[in-house]
Amino acid sequence: MDWGMKNRISRIIKKDGRTVMLAVDHGYFMGPTTGLEKLDETVNPLLPYADTLMLTRGALRNYIPPENDVPIVLRVSGGTSIIGKELLHEGITVSMEEAIRLNVSGVAFSIMVGSDFERDTLLDFTKVVDEAERYGIPVLAVTAVGKEMAKDVRYLSLASRMAAELGARIVKTYYCEDFEKIVDTCPVPVVIAGGKKTSEKDALKMAYDAIQAGAAGVDMGRNIFQSSNPAAMIKAVRAIVHKKATPDEAYGVFEKAGKGER
Ligand code: R5P
Numbered sequence: 001m002d003w004g005m006k007n008r009i010s011r012i013i014k015k016d017g018r019t020v021m022l023a024v025d026h027g028y029f030m031g032p033t034t035g036l037e038k039l040d041e042t043v044n045p046l047l048p049y050a051d052t053l054m055l056t057r058g059a060l061r062n063y064i065p066p067e068n069d070v071p072i073v074l075r076v077s078g079g080t081s082i083i084g085k086e087l088l089h090e091g092i093t094v095s096m097e098e099a100i101r102l103n104v105s106g107v108a109f110s111i112m113v114g115s116d117f118e119r120d121t122l123l124d125f126t127k128v129v130d131e132a133e134r135y136g137i138p139v140l141a142v143t144a145v146g147k148e149m150a151k152d153v154r155y156l157s158l159a160s161r162m163a164a165e166l167g168a169r170i171v172k173t174y175y176c177e178d179f180e181k182i183v184d185t186c187p188v189p190v191v192i193a194g195g196k197k198t199s200e201k202d203a204l205k206m207a208y209d210a211i212q213a214g215a216a217g218v219d220m221g222r223n224i225f226q227s228s229n230p231a232a233m234i235k236a237v238r239a240i241v242h243k244k245a246t247p248d249e250a251y252g253v254f255e256k257a258g259k260g261e262r
Helices: 003-012 039-049 057-063 096-101 118-134 153-165 179-184 200-212 230-243 247-258
Strands: 019-023 052-055 072-075 106-111 139-143 170-173 190-193 217-220
Touching: 003 106, 019 039, 019 190, 019 230, 039 052, 039 057, 039 230, 057 072, 096 118, 106 118, 106 153, 118 139, 139 153, 153 170, 153 179, 190 200, 200 217, 200 230, 200 247, 217 230, 230 247
Parallel strands: 019 052, 019 217, 052 072, 072 106, 106 139, 139 170, 170 190, 190 217
Antiparallel strands: none
16 A cells, blocks of 8 residues: 555544544535535534544535645545435546545545446446545445345445445445444445434444444444534544443533533
C-alpha cells in the first residue's frame, strides 16, 4: 500500500483501529431529510467529535467551511431517489478529479448485491475502485439493502465479502445477529450504519454490540443528527467506539452531556 493510501486511511480510521464516521449524505436520494434541512446548523457543532464526515459534494461545498480539517468521505454514487421506481440503482456521480479537488480522504459508493441491477452497481463500483486506487484514495463500499432483502448475516456477509474482493478498503454494512461472522470473513475494516432513528439507548446498544463483534466503528447518521441532543449523542457513541464504554456508561455520557456537564 503506498503512502498516500495509508495516510488517507489513517485519517479515517484512527490509531486505535476505530472510527466514528458521521453520515450526513442522505440528501442525495432523500432531499431535505429531517434534521438536515439546514445541514450546517446541525452538523457544524458536531464536527469536533466526528473522526470523519460522509457527505455529497454539494453539501460539502455549500455547508461545510473549507477551513475545517475533518477528513471527508465523499459520496460518489447516486442517480435514483426515494420516490423513484428503482431506489439504489446507482451509478457514478462524481469524477475522481473532482474528489481530488475537494481534497477528500475517501470516497463512498453503494452496491446492490442480489437486486435486479446488481451487475450495474458492481461494475461501476469497480470502475470507481480503479480510478481511486490510481490516486491513493480508499473506496468505502456501502452494502445497500433493498426492501425485498433480509438484513441477515447470510446476506450481509456475502455483500461485505464481495465488496472487499472487488476492491473496497472499508465496508459499511448493517448490524445483525452473528455480526462476528461478517467481520471474520471480511478482510478489510467493517463499520455499521445506524439505520432509522430509534431510541438513544437502543442505538448505543447496537453500536456496542457491533464493536464487541469486531466492527471498526460506526458510520452513523439519523441516530445522531435526529437525536434530541445530537452533540450529546455523538459524544456517547465516541465513548463506546474509542473508550470501551458499556451501553449504560455511554447513556450516562449522553445524559450528562445533555445537561451541559463534561
Ligand atoms: C445510505 O446509503 C447513506 O449512506 C447513509 O449515510 C447511511 O445509511 C448511514 O446513515 P444512517 O445511520 O442514518 O442509516
